[in-house]
Amino acid sequence: MIKANNLCKEFDGSLAVDGITLSVEKGSIFGLLGSNGAGKTTLLKMLAGIYKPDTGEVRINNEPVFENVHRKQKMIFLADSLFFYPNTTIQQAAQFYQSMYSLWSEERFVALQNVFQIDPKKKIHRLSKGMQRQVAFWLTLSTMPDVLILDEPLDGLDAVMRKKIKNLLIQDVAEREMTILISSHNLREVEDVCDNVGIMHDGKMIIEKDLDDLKSDVHKIQVAFKQEVPPSFLKKLPVLYKEVRGSVHLYIVRGKVEEITNHVRAFKPAIFDILPLTLEEIFIYEMRDVGYEIENIIV
Ligand SMILES: Nc1ncnc2c1ncn2[C@@H]1O[C@H](COP(=O)(O)OP(=O)(O)OP(=O)(O)O)[C@@H](O)[C@H]1O
Numbered sequence: 042m043i044k045a046n047n048l049c050k051e052f053d054g055s056l057a058v059d060g061i062t063l064s065v066e067k068g069s070i071f072g073l074l075g076s077n078g079a080g081k082t083t084l085l086k087m088l089a090g091i092y093k094p095d096t097g098e099v100r101i102n103n104e105p106v107f108e109n110v111h112r113k114q115k116m117i118f119l120a121d122s123l124f125f126y127p128n129t130t131i132q133q134a135a136q137f138y139q140s141m142y143s144l145w146s147e148e149r150f151v152a153l154q155n156v157f158q159i160d161p162k163k164k165i166h167r168l169s170k171g172m173q174r175q176v177a178f179w180l181t182l183s184t185m186p187d188v189l190i191l192d193e194p195l196d197g198l199d200a201v202m203r204k205k206i207k208n209l210l211i212q213d214v215a216e217r218e219m220t221i222l223i224s225s226h227n228l229r230e231v232e233d234v235c236d237n238v239g240i241m242h243d244g245k246m247i248i249e250k251d252l253d254d255l256k257s258d259v260h261k262i263q264v265a266f267k268q269e270v271p272p273s274f275l276k277k278l279p280v281l282y283k284e285v286r287g288s289v290h291l292y293i294v295r296g297k298v299e300e301i302t303n304h305v306r307a308f309k310p311a312i313f314d315i316l317p318l319t320l321e322e323i324f325i326y327e328m329r330d331v332g333y334e335i336e337n338i339i340v
Contacts, residue, residue, distance in 0.1 A: 042064060042065065042066055042067050042101070042102065042220075043063070043064065043065040043088060043099070043100075043101050043188065043220060043222070044063075044064045044099070044100050044101075045061060045062060045063045045064070045087070045088060045097065045098070045099045045100075046062050046097045046098055046099075047060050047061070047062055047096060047097040048060070048061045048062070048063075048084065048087050048094045048096070048097040048098075048099070049061075049094060049095045049096040049097060050080075050083050050084075050087060050092060050094055050095055051095055052083075056244045057080045057083040057244055058080045058083050058084050058087065058094075058244050059080070059243070059244035059245050060097075060245065061084060061097075061241075061244075061245070061246050062097075062246075063088075063239065063246065063249065065220055065222060065237070066220070067102075067218055067220050068214055068218035068219070068220060069214075069220060069221075069236045069237060070210075070211075070214060070220075070221040070223065070234050070235045070236050070237075071220075071221065071222045071223070071235060071236070071237045071238070071239065072223055072224075072225065072231035072234070072235035072237070072238040072239070072252075073085065073222060073223065073224040073225075073238075073239050073241065074224075074225070074226075074228065074231060074238060074239070074240045074241070074324055075224075075240055075241030075242055076241075076242050076243075076328060076333050079241040079242050079243065079244070080241055080243075080244045081192070081224040081241055082121070082192055082224065084241070085118065085190050085192050085222060085224055086118070087099055088106070088190060088222060089106070089116070089118035089190045090106035090107045090108070090109060090112070090113055091118060093107050094107075101116070101188060114141065114142055114143040114144070115142070115143060115144055115186060115187050115188070116186050116187060116188035116189070116190070117142070117181050117184055117186045117188075117189055117190070118190040118192070119177055119178075119181055119189070119190070119191045119192065119194055120192050121192045121193040121194075121196065123173055123174065123177050125165045125166060125173070125176075127166055128164060128166070129164065129165055129166075130161065130162055130163060130164050130165065131159065131160075131161040131162070131163055131165060131176055131179070131180075132161040132162060134165060134176070134180055135150055135161065135180060135183065138180050138183065138184055142184035142185075142186070144184060144185040144186065144187075145183060145184050145185065146183055146184075146185050147183075149182065149183045149185060150179070150180075150183035153179050153182060153183060153209075154179075156179075156205055156209070157175045157176070157178075157179045159172060159175065159176065159179075170197050171197045171198050171199060171202070174194075174195075174196070174197050174198055175198070175202060178194075178206050178209075182209055182213065185213075185217070186219060187217075187218075187219060187220065188219070188220045188221075188222075189210070189213075189219055189220070189221045189222075190221075190222045190223075191221065191222065191223045191224070192224050193224060193225060193226070194206075194223060194225070195207075195225070195227065195230060203230070207230070207233065207234055210234065211234060223235065228319070228320045228321040228324055229319075229320075229321070231320060232252070232319065232320040232321075235252055236251065236252060237249070237250065237251050237252060238250065238252050238255060238320070240324060240327055240328070242328065242331050242333060243331075247327065247331055248327060252320070255320075255323060256317055256318065256320070256323065257297065257298070257317075258295060258296070258297070259281070259293065259294070259295055259318050259323050259326065259327075260293070260294055260296070260298060260301055260315050260316065260317060260318065261291065261292070261293055261315070261316045261317075261318055261322070262291070262292050262294060262301060262305060262313070262314065262315045262316075263289050263290070263291050263292075263312065263313070263314040263316075264289070264290050264292070264305060264310045264312060264313050264314075265288045265289045265290065265310060265311050265312040266308070266310050266311060267311050270290060271308050274305075274308050277304060278292065278294050278296070278301070278304065279294055279295040279296060280292050280293065280294050281293040281294065281295060281326045281327070281329065281330050282326050282329060289312065293318070293322075293326045298315060301315060302315060
C-alpha cells in the first residue's frame with residue numbers, strides 16, 4: 042500500500058504540490074488527472090522517491106521511499122520523456138536493468154519479445170519514438186515491479202500497441218497484485234483501466250474517489266415543466282452546470298440517481314431524463330466548478 046501524508050513541494054516560491062494526502066491500495070490502479078501544470082508529475086516524482094517532499098512523507102508497505110535503495114529496486118517510474126544511454130542496444134539496456142532491479146525476470150524479458158517484436162540487438166536511439174516507448178515498457182515490465190508509476194505512458198503508441206500494453210498491465214495487477222499509479226490526459230484510457238481516480242488542480246487534489254462512486258455521484262438531467270421552473274426546484278439540487286435548450290433545462294448535478302429522481306419527480310415535470318456522465322464530462326464540469334473552464338475563444 043502507498044501512503045502519502047500532507048505532501049508539499051515548492052519551486053521558485055510557488056507551491057507545485059500543496060498538502061496532498063493519498064493512499065493507494067495494493068493491487069489497484071490509480072488514475073491521476075488534472076489541468077496542465079496542476080502538479081501531477083511533481084506528485085508522482087515524490088511518490089516515486091525522486092523528489093524529496095518539503096513537508097510530509099511517502100511510505101510504501103510502511104517503508105519510506107526517499108533514498109531507500111532497497112525499496113526502489115522493486116518499483117519503477119516511467120517518465121513522460123524517456124532517457125536511454127546513447128548507443129545502447131536493447132540487450133545492453135536489459136543487462137543494466139537486471140543489475141539495478143532485484144526482481145528482474147529474464148524469462149519475462151524473452152517472453153515479451155513476442156509482444157514487442159523488436160530485435161534486442163537494435164540500438165535504442167535508432168528506433169522510432171513509439172518503438173522507444175515500447176522498449177521502455179518491455180524493460181519496465183521485465184523488472185516485475187510491485188509498484189509502477191507511469192507519467193503519460195501511452196503517448197506516441199499506436200492503438201494496437203496501447204491495447205496490448207494495457208492488457209499486460211491489467212494482467213500484472215491481476216496475477217501479481219502490482220500497484221499502478223498513472224497520470225494521463227486521455228480520460229477514455231483512464232476510465233478503461235483505473236479503479237480509483239484523483240483530480241488535481243493548482244497543486245491540490247480536488248477529488249479523490251473510487252471511479253464507480255465518482256460516476257454514480259454526478260449526473261446529467263434534462264427537465265421541462267409546463268410552466269416556469271418552480272423556484273424551489275433548484276434549492277436542494279447541487280448543480281455544477283446549467284443550460285437552457287428551448288423549453289428543456291439541462292443540469293449537471295451531484296447526487297445519487299434515486300435522490301435526484303425523487304426530488305425532480307416531486308415537481309411533476311413534463312419531461313425528465315437522467316443520464317450518467319463519462320469521465321471526460323465529469324472532469325470538465327468539476328474543473329469548471331474550481332474556475333477552470335472552457336470559454337468560447339475567438340482570436
Ligand atoms: N523542476 C522544476 N523547477 C521549477 N518549477 C517546476 C519544476 N517542475 C515543475 N515545476 C512547476 O511546478 C508546477 C507543476 O508542474 P508539473 O510538471 O508537476 O505539472 P503537471 O500536472 O504534470 O503538468 P502537465 O499536465 O502539463 O504535464 C508548474 O508550474 C511547473 O512549472
